[in-house]
Amino acid sequence: MESIRVKVETIVHELFDMAAEVTIERPDAQFGDAATNVALQLAKPLGKNPREIAEAIAGRLRQSEDIGGVTIAGPGFINIRLTDYALIHQIYRRPQHLYDSKNIVFEYSCPNAFKELHTGHLYQTIYGDIAARLLLVGGAKLHRTSFGGDVGLHVAKCLWGMRQVLGGDEPGKLDDIAHDAFERARWISECYVRGAGAYEGNAKAEIDELNKTIYGFHDKSDHASSLAQIYWTTRQWSFDYFEAFYKLIDVEPMRYYPESETAPTGLKVVREQLQQGKLKESDGAVVYEGDESKHLHTRVFITGQGLPTYETKDIGVIWLEKRDYDFDHRYLLTGNDQKEYMRVVFAAAMDFRPELAGTMTHMTNGTVRFADGKKMSSRMGNVSRAADVIEAIREKVAAIVADESMRESVVLGAVKYAFAKYRLGGDINFDLDETVNLQGNSGPYLQYAHARARSILSKSGESFVKPQEIYDEDRMLVRKLGEYSETVETAMHELAPHHICNYLFELAQEFNRYYEKNRVIGDEKEAHRISLVALYADILKAGLMLLGIQAPEKM
RNA sequence: GCACUCGUAGCUCAGCUGGAUAGAGCACUUGCUUGCGGAGCAAGAGGUCGUGCGUUCGAAUCGCGCCGAGUGUACCA
Numbered sequence: 001m002e003s004i005r006v007k008v009e010t011i012v013h014e015l016f017d018m019a020a021e022v023t024i025e026r027p028d029a030q031f032g033d034a035a036t037n038v039a040l041q042l043a044k045p046l047g048k049n050p051r052e053i054a055e056a057i058a059g060r061l062r063q064s065e066d067i068g069g070v071t072i073a074g075p076g077f078i079n080i081r082l083t084d085y086a087l088i089h090q091i092y093r094r095p096q097h098l099y100d101s102k103n104i105v106f107e108y109s110c111p112n113a114f115k116e117l118h119t120g121h122l123y124q125t126i127y128g129d130i131a132a133r134l135l136l137v138g139g140a141k142l143h144r145t146s147f148g149g150d151v152g153l154h155v156a157k158c159l160w161g162m163r164q165v166l167g168g169d170e171p172g173k174l175d176d177i178a179h180d181a182f183e184r185a186r187w188i189s190e191c192y193v194r195g196a197g198a199y200e201g202n203a204k205a206e207i208d209e210l211n212k213t214i215y216g217f218h219d220k221s222d223h224a225s226s227l228a229q230i231y232w233t234t235r236q237w238s239f240d241y242f243e244a245f246y247k248l249i250d251v252e253p254m255r256y257y258p259e260s261e262t263a264p265t266g267l268k269v270v271r272e273q274l275q276q277g278k279l280k281e282s283d284g285a286v287v288y289e290g291d292e293s294k295h296l297h298t299r300v301f302i303t304g305q306g307l308p309t310y311e312t313k314d315i316g317v318i319w320l321e322k323r324d325y326d327f328d329h330r331y332l333l334t335g336n337d338q339k340e341y342m343r344v345v346f347a348a349a350m351d352f353r354p355e356l357a358g359t360m361t362h363m364t365n366g367t368v369r370f371a372d373g374k375k376m377s378s379r380m381g382n383v384s385r386a387a388d389v390i391e392a393i394r395e396k397v398a399a400i401v402a403d404e405s406m407r408e409s410v411v412l413g414a415v416k417y418a419f420a421k422y423r424l425g426g427d428i429n430f431d432l433d434e435t436v437n438l439q440g441n442s443g444p445y446l447q448y449a450h451a452r453a454r455s456i457l458s459k460s461g462e463s464f465v466k467p468q469e470i471y472d473e474d475r476m477l478v479r480k481l482g483e484y485s486e487t488v489e490t491a492m493h494e495l496a497p498h499h500i501c502n503y504l505f506e507l508a509q510e511f512n513r514y515y516e517k518n519r520v521i522g523d524e525k526e527a528h529r530i531s532l533v534a535l536y537a538d539i540l541k542a543g544l545m546l547l548g549i550q551a552p553e554k555m
Numbered sequence: 556g557c558a559c560u561c562g563u564a565g566c567u568c569a570g571c572u573g574g575a576u577a578g579a580g581c582a583c584u585u586g587c588u589u590g591c592g593g594a595g596c597a598a599g600a601g602g603u604c605g606u607g608c609g610u611u612c613g614a615a616u617c618g619c620g621c622c623g624a625g626u627g628u629a630c631c632a
Binding site: 021023025027028031035037040041043044050073074075077112148149152153154259282283284285286287288290292295297298299300301302303304305307309310311313335336337338339340341343364366367371400421422423425426427428429431433434437438439440441442444445448449451452455456459460498499501502505506509512513515516517519520521522523555 | 557558559560561566567568569570572573574575576579580581591592593594595596597612613625626627628629630631632
C-alpha cells in the first residue's frame with residue numbers, strides 16, 4: 001500500500017505539479033484491492049472534473065507492473081486491483097519501525113504499596129504491557145516504570161491496623177501470618193480496613209502522628225525500631241506481591257519508583273522553582289498558579305503543613321526518570337480522572353524545564369464496570385480485586401477446556417483480549433461470560449482458531465512453499481493476510497491494540513469461510529493450500545504474541 | 556458556573572486526519588450437520604449514527620447551539 005501511495009503522489013506531482021496528500025484505502029472487495037479519492041480532492045483546486053482527473057491518473061497507474069487493473073467508479077474513485085505477485089508480496093511485508101532507537105519511558109500500572117491490586121490495575125497493567133510491546137516491536141529502547149505510595153496516610157492507617165492485629169509492635173509475629181505473597185497482601189489489606197475504620201473513629205490523631213513517624217523511617221534510615229521493622233518487612237511483602245501478580249498474569253515487570261524516593265527529589269525541585277518565582281506561596285501552601293485562558297487549575301504542591309502533595313511527587317518521578325533514562329519520550333497511562341490534574345503537572349514540569357516540551361504524553365483509561373456485578377459479588381465477595389477476577393475466569397475456563405495444562409494460557413488469553421479489544425479512553429464493560437465465550441470475538445476463540453490451523457498442518461504431508469499464484473477462491477483470504485503489517489503499524493502508531501484484535505478476528509472469520517468451501521487435505525491443490533494455512537497460522541500467532549497472548553498448538 | 560470525556564442495531568463495541576449501500580460479536584429467526592477440529596458456514600431481521608443548525612460536490616466523522624451521562628475544578632491520590 002505504501003508503494004501505491006508513493007506512486008500516486010508521484011503521478012499527481014508529474015501530471016499537475018501539485019503535492020497532494022494521498023490516502024490509500026482498503027475498499028469493499030467488489031471495488032478492488034486498493035482505492036484512492038485524490039481525484040475528488042484535486043477537483044476543486046484544479047478546477048477540473050474529478051472523473052477526468054481520475055482517468056489521467058488511472059492511465060499512468062495502468063503502466064505499473066504491480067497493478068492488475070484500474071477502474072474509475074462513482075464520482076471519481078480510483079479503484080486498483082493488484083497483481084497476484086503484489087498481493088502475495090504484501091503478506092511478507094514487515095511492519096515499519098516507527099520508534100526506531102527512540103529512548104522511551106512508559107509508566108503504567110502504578111499500584112500503591114500496602115494495598116491490593118484492583119480491576120482498574122488489572123486493566124491498566126494489561127493494556128500498558130501490550131502498548132509497551134508495541135513500542136518494543138516498533139524498535140524503541142523501552143523502559144517500563146511504575147510509581148506508587150509507600151508512605152502517606154493510607155500506610156499509616158494500615159500500620160495502625162497491624163499493631164492491633166499483632167497485639168503491639170511485634171515484628172517477630174509477622175512470621176506466623178502467611179508465606180504466600182497473595183495471602184500476605186490480603187492480610188495487609190485487612191489491617192488497612194481496620195485502620196481506616198479507626199481513623200473515622202477516635203484514632204485520627206494517633207494515625208496522623210504515625211504518618212509522620214513513617215516518613216521518619218525514611219528520613220532517618222530507621223530499620224531498627226520494632227515498628228520500623230514491621231514497616232520495612234510488610235513494605236517488602238507488597239513489592240513481592242506486585243511481582244507475584246505480574247508473573248501470574250504474565251506481563252513484564254517495571255522499575256518501581258516509590259513515593260518515598262520521588263518526594264525528596266520533587267521537594268528539592270519545587271523549592272528551587274519557588275525561588276525562581278515559578279511557584280507562589282498562598283495561604284501558607286506552595287502552589288502552581290493555573291492559567292485560566294488555558295483552563296489550567298491552580299494546584300497545591302506543598303501543603304500548609306510543609307508536606308509534599310502528589311503533584312510534587314509526580315514532578316519527582318519525572319525528574320528521576322529523566323535522570324535514570326534520559327528519555328526522548330515519556331508515556332504515562334493513568335485513569336481518566338487524572339486528566340485535568342496531569343495537565344497542570346505537565347504544564348508545571350515544562351515551565352520548570354522547557355526542554356521537556358513535547359516529550360510527554362498522557363494517556364488515560366476509563367473505569368471497569370462489571371456487566372454481571374451482582375452475580376460476581378455474591379459469589380466472590382470483593383468483586384473489584386484483580387486476583388478474584390482471574391480466579392472467576394479460571395473457574396469458567398475449567399468448565400470448557402479439558403486439558404489442564406492448557407487452561408492457564410486460555411485464562412490469560414481471555415482476560416488480556418477482553419481488555420485489549422476496547423479503544424482506550426471510555427469506561428469498559430467487563431462481561432465475564434463474553435470474555436470466555438468461545439463463540440465470537442474473544443481470546444479463546446482466536447486461540448482455538450490457531451490450534452485448529454496447526455492441527456490441519458500437522459495432518460498434511462506437504463511442507464510449506466511460498467505461494468506463487470492466487471486462485472479465485474484464495475483472493476479474499478490472501479488480501480486479508482496482507483493487511484497484517486499495516487494493521488500493526490496503525491496499532492503501533494496510536495498505541496491502540498484494539499486494531500489488532502479486530503483484525504485477527506476478521507482474519508479468522510475470513511479463514512473459516514475459506515476453509516468451509518475449500519478442502520485442504522487430499523485436494524489436488526493441497527500443497528498450495530497448506531501454505532496458505534501456514535501463513536494464516538503464523539500471522540495469527542504473531543498477532544496474539546503482540547497482545548501478550550500465547551497461541552497454543554492444541555486446545 | 557467553567558473545563559474535559561462520552562452518546563452508533565435490543566445488549567457490548569468498531570468505524571471518527573470527511574467520501575461509494577453505516578460494520579462486527581452476543582441475543583433472535585431459518586437453513587447447512589454421518590465434519591481436513593461445526594468452538595464453524597450461509598441467509599434473515601434489527602439503525603432518523605442523542606438532537607437542531609451550519610461548512611462541503613459529499614458529514615457518524617468537522618464547527619456551533621441544545622438535551623442526556625460521567626469526570627475534574629488548591630492543601631487526597
